[in-house]
Amino acid sequence: MTLRLVKVAILALLLLLSVIFVPVTVLAQGDAAGAIASAKQQIIVCYDSARQAEAAGANISSLTSVLNDAGQLLSRQSWRICRVILAARRALLRNVISD
Numbered sequence: 001m002t003l004r005l006v007k008v009a010i011l012a013l014l015l016l017l018s019v020i021f022v023p024v025t026v027l028a029q030g031d032a033a034g035a036i037a038s039a040k041q042q043i044i045v046c047y048d049s050a051r052q053a054e055a056a057g058a059n060i061s062s063l064t065s066v067l068n069d070a071g072q073l074l075s076r077q078s079w080r081i082c083r084v085i086l087a088a089r090r091a092l093l094r095n096v097i098s099d
Contacts (some may be wrong), residue, residue, distance in 0.1 A: 002056040009049035009063060032081045039074050043067065 046067050054060045 002053050002058040005049050005053040005056065006058055006060070006063065009046045009053065009067075032085070036074070036078050036081060039077075043071055043074060046070070 050060045050063050050067060053063075
């Protein structure tokens with residue numbers, strides 16, 4: 001049972017990483033926000049699975065390290081997306097003002 005929880009957490013982490021590394025320019029603003037929300041939820045699921053595995057007696061120190069790294073990557077990507085969205089809104093505002 002413990003091994004199954006660890007496998008589920010690793011699979012969820014891989015899914016999360018695939019969402020995180022989607023280029024910002026490929027995503028529309030709404031899609032980007034949805035991808036970030038989905039990635040955050042996946043990290044929560046991974047941490048919960050890790051907690052359950054630890055409660056069952058598994059050593060999750062390396063998994064916790066990977067999850068922490070994923071959280072940092074998500075945070076950086078979220079910041080990048082916010083900057084892209086802000087730049088797009090500023091450009092739109094400049095176009096409206098100049099017209």
